[in-house]
Amino acid sequence: MTITSPVPSAASTDPGVFLSVEDLRVHFPTDDGLVKSVDGLTFDLRRGEILGIVGESGSGKSVTAQAILGLHKGSKAKISGHIWLDGQDLVPASEDDMRAVRGSEIAMIFQDPLSSLHPFYTIGNQISEAYRVHNKVSGRDARKRTIEMLEKVGIPNAAARYSDYPHQFSGGMRQRAMIAMALICEPKLLIADEPTTALDVTVQAQILELIKELRNELNSAVILITHDLGVVAETCDHVVVMYGGQAVEKGPVADLFDVPEMPYTWGLLSSMPRMDRVRQTRLTPIPGSPPSLIQVPKGCVFNPRCRFSDRVEGNRCFTVHPDLLPTAPGHEVRCHIDPEERRQILLTEIRPNL
Amino acid sequence: MIRFIIYRLLGAIVVIWIVSVVTFLIFQAVPLLSHTNPVYFYTGKVPFKPGSPQLKALTHRFGFDLPLYAQYWHYLSGILFGQTITDGVSVPIKCPAPCFGYSFRQNELVGTLIAQAVPVSLSLIVGSAILWLVGGVSVGTISGLRPGSAIDRIGMTGSLAAVSLPIFFTGPVLLLIFEYTLGWLPDVSYAPITQNPVQWLRSMILPWVSLAFLFAALYARLTRSNMLETMSEDYIRTARAKGLDRRTVVIKHGLRAALTPIVTIFGIDVGTLVGTTVITENVFNLRGLGFLTISSIQQQDLPIILGVTIVAAVALVVANFVVDILYAVVDPRVTV
Incomplete structure (x- = not known):
């Protein structure tokens, strides 16, 4: 995972990077307006790494996966940005070029195996x-x-x-x-879109173990899309937390669980049952519901549901869209709250209840 | 699979048996309810005074004085094993199985009349079925792949028009254009395919088109909606994710699934058409089962009506049976 410049224009210079998604936007024109399913997503992935993409339903996870595979080609979706696969940009590639890539370079596993067969x-x-x-x-x-x-x-x-x-x-x-x-076909990139959601818990672990084994054998890059943080903790090397079509926090998996800094990530962690420690309180759900992707909230996408927007001066959460900024090596957060204060909130208000 | 077939076959036999009982009873009830001597429905007149010994003798000759079960057995055994029909005066007529009796109005065995009509009906139905299946499915598939496009609108408007136009309109219009105005088909009189295939084709092409026109429209709409539904299924996404070309995705993965429900409807439609293509036969002057049905109803010729009813019912049951078997072949989930 590397920190990319805000305005990327060419393939990542890091030679180890196999897949580089830069400022990806997938918009669907509908009768009700433009649905911004993915709005400016950037991440890098190396071979042999497992990247988790986490988020609620409708946060743009699956749309991202399908955009990488070029499955939106031929639909009304408007796609911009870059998807560099081993130096080749897949966004402008033709359907015929994508067909050669699908299945051989990039393969995908879907959520419900019965309806997918x-x-x-x-x-x-x-x-x-x-x-x-x-x-x-x-x-x-x-x-x-x-x-x-x-x-x-x-x-x-x-x-x-x-x-x-x-x-x-x-x-x-x-x-x-x-x-x-x-x-x-021994793909170099495997995208698993909620591969265990439709399965029994006992089978889930076996399937994840199998994906890890095969990753080791083929040295493939893996994108694991899930809303299950337990799966992420167990399987992934890096995590992108998506909300409203944007990445709100990314970083190494250890950072995400130890020092999460984005209020949405806190919410996710607070609503997840833990086996490794005793909780002091009941699970706390995130209040409200995911944002409309047609009328995205002004300012920070998460502001209608954020408990901490009053900690930012000048009402900036509701007026200015925050950038995804580095806070530690490899760890980026999209939040207006001052980094020092964020860590303070984490220590005093969040962690005791996790 | 064998068990499945045997099971369905037994079901089919039971249905045909029930049909034979019910039709038999209906035609027993008709004379009873209309207070007409059943002899009338067999000969077209009641030749003797009611209560006269001659009429009694005639009633006895036909077996109408026997108990119901005995009459039914006589009728059923005729169908199963054949019988000899005699009026006691003229030369007895051998009526081999399946014997549906004798039409005194036509002076002909019902079986012979049906046997003459069946090839005409089959020619008409099979030919137009192929036409409408190919035409309807093609239009529906193309429309379903590009919903809302110009070609979809043309296809669907065209099929709405086709479904709204009755055969007694399209038939004469086709005749007017191709026979009378253009003169491409100067002689459209029917000839059996075994005797003159060219003339057979010439006589059949317009009936095929006008009958197929109606059904093709329905099949186009059905295929379109099935195709639309299928193409948004998860397994189509899987097929694309494999890197298959569009042709394979559409035909092998899409059409295969979209056509499965159409198999059922197709079988039933074809089966139902046996004996019901009255209008087409009338417009094009074909002497098929539909024509036979209508003329026998008009003349109240009971033996023919009975025979045609049984034949039509058997056709529908056979079509259904074939569909069941075909469905098990097409959809592997059906077989137990």
């Missing part, structure tokens, strides 16, 4: 199809490779289950099959 084709057929798009191989070789992949993701009796249909698989097995499909 075609009900009328066998698991084997669907996975080997993903392999054959990008590799000129015979049907027999594709089948062999598919069975290998199914074994690798831990599906017992893979050869026999090759010709099973998705409805004959259990939820966890389906997600394993989705992972096999995503990884069959």
Whole structure:
């Protein structure tokens, strides 16, 4: 994770960076107005790293993932900014160019494996199809490779289950099959969009472990989209907290959990059950509801729900949009509250109740 | 799969049996309710005075004095095993299974009349079914992929127009244009495909088009809405995320799913059309099952009405059976 300049214009100079998203904006024109699903998102990712994107529903997580994969091409979405993948900008790329990248360079795992698998084709057929798009191989070789992949993701009796249909698989097995499909071409970037949300808790841990293992084996970069902070703590190296289509805080995972500085992050942490310590109080939900993406609040996006906006002089929370500014190495926060005061609030008011 | 087929087959047989009982009972009730001697519905007249010994003898000859179950068995066994029809005077007529009886008005076995009409009806229905399926699904798919576009509006307006125009309008208009004005089809009289395929095609093309026009419109709208729904499914997103080209995404992943419900409707539509293409047959002067039905109803020729009803019911049940089997093949989730 590097600190990028506010007005980036070219690919990141850091040679280790594999994916660099710069000032990404995804806007959807609708009858009600322009929906700013993602509004100026910037982050970097290296190979072998797992980046968590956290946020509530409608914060722009999935839209970001689909923009990286170019799935908005052909829709009415207006996309600006840059998505540098290994030096190549994917935003202006044509649908044909993106098609070559999808599945081979970037692969994706979706939230609900049952609805994401075609009900009328066998698991084997669907996975080997993903392999054959990008590799000129015979049907027999594709089948062999598919069975290998199914074994690798831990599906017992893979050869026999090759010709099973998705409805004959259990939820966890389906997600394993989705992972096999995503990884069959050994992608350099894997995007997992809430891969464990639809699964049993016992299966969740297995799936996350599997993603980590495969990351180690292929040295892929991974983006893990979730609203589950427990998953983030367990799996990710870096975290981007998204709110209202913007990154409100980013940093190494340890920083986010130890020294969070953005009131929204505090809210998320306060509303999360902890197994590692005894809570003094009940879980505190964040009051209010996510902002409208058509009429984004003036000033800070989080201001209608923020308990601390009175700590900023001159009503700036409601008039000036805060920048995402570094507060520690690799740790950036979008907040008007003075950094010293933020740390003070964290120590005295927030941490005791976490 | 075998169990599934046997199960459905048994169901189909039960349905056909019930249809045969019900139609039989209806045609028993008609003479009873209208206080007409059943002989009238078989011969077209009551030749003797009511209560006269001659009428009694005739009633006995037809078996109308037998108990209901015996009459039904006589009727059913005729269909199953055939029978010999005799009036005791002329040469007995052999009526092989399935025997639907004898029409005294037409002086012909009902089976023979139906056998003459079935090829005409099948030619009409099969040909137009292919036309409307291909046409309707193509228009619907193209429209469904680009909702709101000019091509979608043209397709949907066109199909609204087509669905609103009755066959007795489109049929004569087609005849007027292609037969009388342009003279492309000077002779459209029907010829069996086995005897003169070219003439058969010539006679069938306009009926096909006018019947298909109506159905294609419905299928276009249905395909469009199914396609719209399917293309927003998660598995379409997965297919795109794999890097498949648009053709494969649309046809292999989209259309396959969108067409599944259409299979059901298609089977039932085709089955229903057997015996009900009256207007098309009338407009184009085809002697199919629909024509036979209407003329026998007008003449109150009971044996033919009975026979045609059974044939139409069997057609619908068979179509349904085929659809069930096909559905199990198309949608793997159906088979248990």
